Amino acid sequence: MIDVMYFAWVRERIGEPRERVETSAATVAELVDELRAREPRYAAAFEDLSALRVALDQELSDFDASLEGVREVAFFPPMTGG
Amino acid sequence: MTVRVQTESFDQGAELTGFAQGRSDLGAVVSFTGIVRDEAGTLDRMEIEHYPGMTEKAISSIVDEATRRWSLADCLVIHRHGRLRPGDQIMMVATASAHRVAAFEAAEFLMDYLKSRAPFWKKEFTKDGSTDWVDAKVNDEDALKRWKE
Numbered sequence: 702m703i704d705v706m707y708f709a710w711v712r713e714r715i716g717e718p719r720e721r722v723e724t725s726a727a728t729v730a731e732l733v734d735e736l737r738a739r740e741p742r743y744a745a746a747f748e749d750l751s752a753l754r755v756a757l758d759q760e761l762s763d764f765d766a767s768l769e770g771v772r773e774v775a776f777f778p779p780m781t782g783g
Numbered sequence: 784m785t786v787r788v789q790t791e792s793f794d795q796g797a798e799l800t801g802f803a804q805g806r807s808d809l810g811a812v813v814s815f816t817g818i819v820r821d822e823a824g825t826l827d828r829m830e831i832e833h834y835p836g837m838t839e840k841a842i843s844s845i846v847d848e849a850t851r852r853w854s855l856a857d858c859l860v861i862h863r864h865g866r867l868r869p870g871d872q873i874m875m876v877a878t879a880s881a882h883r884v885a886a887f888e889a890a891e892f893l894m895d896y897l898k899s900r901a902p903f904w905k906k907e908f909t910k911d912g913s914t915d916w917v918d919a920k921v922n923d924e925d926a927l928k929r930w931k932e
Contacts, residue, residue, distance in 0.1 A: 709832055709904035710916050759837035761900070775834060779919035781905045782862065783817055783874060783898035 703768065707746070708777035711753065714746040729755050730764045732774065746776070754779055784850065784858045786842045788833065790865035795875055803857040803879035811883040813890045815876045821869035827910045831864040831873070834902035838862075845896040849878070852892065853885040860893065864903065895926040
């Protein structure tokens with residue numbers, strides 16, 4: 702089980718801020734493929750990965766990264782702080 | 784070094800008065816305050832979402848990097864989230880150093896990294912009821928390149 706969090710328009714498209722996901726995905730990209738296959742709202746949120754960023758256990762990472770030992774995955778658009 | 788992530792407003796005058804106070808080894812304090820801008824006069828409010836936990840870590844690691852690069856006596860970052868109106872202060876950065884160049888450069892570095900590497904997202908609500916997530920700008924990402932040797 703892994704905690705998956707969504708922020709900004711990703712959260713709005715999926716309709717919830719976080720969920721527990723049962724997955725055997727080895728990488729972020731595999732997890733994304735699993736989520737996309739679930740329902741159209743996930744497919745819509747993950748339509749264009751170049752518009753998304755991912756954090757693993759609260760550290761910015763990338764879609765090729767391994768999920769081994771990871772407890773929290775977050776998906777969000779590019780950040781707009783400052 | 785102080786990092787604060789909060790919904791409340793802050794008093795930038797009071798913050799600066801208290802900043803690096805009582806130290807005689809400083810020659811320079813630089814500060815920057817970001818304000819909600821509404822050039823077109825159409826903005827009702829902005830709502831800033833963030834990632835609790837990651838936000839504090841990300842800002843602290845940006846501050847750590849700044850203190851590795853420049854000799855800073857002190858550093859302050861305050862960033863707000865939640866609902867903000869045009870004219871409200873969003874955030875402030877202050878740096879203190881023996882010489883002004885380090886204080887100015889470190890403040891710019893902090894601002895450039897906070898824009899693209901601190902997990903905040905801004906949503907604008909206009910007076911006519913439409914909403915829009917603020918897109919990251921290509922310029923913001925480009926601004927980081929100058930800090931990479």
